[in-house]
Amino acid sequence: MPLEDIMEENEEIEVEGPKVEYENKEYDVYITSNRLIFFRRKGFIRRSDDFVFWNLKNVERVKMEKMGSSGVVSTGGEALLVDLGKEEIKFKCQTETSRLLAKLRARVE
DSSP, X not given: OOHHHHSOTTOOEEEEEEEEEETTEEEEEEEESSEEEEEEEEOSSSOEEEEEEEEGGGOOEEEEEEEOTTSSSTTOEEXXXXXXXXXXXXXXXXXXXXXXXXXXXXXXX
16 A cells, blocks of 8 residues: 555645654654654565554644663664654654754644
């Protein structure tokens, strides 16, 4: 199932971000007009897709956290924390963390 199949009517991709690690899986990240979507394609012969998403209207706050050997994972890097009120999601970015952070903050404020 391609990304377009999970998008809602009149929903458009505004930002295609870097790869992120969420729950020990690597995803492509998309900010759409309505949602933050993590999407990945699995398999070579028997393809399947895995995705998770959150409504942007539920995002209350976004912040960046530096990670070191005592942080979320031992490889260092940066993580973004997205506060959804009742839930907080944390995901690791290898590159372009500040760009993704700015885009998410712009949608919240």
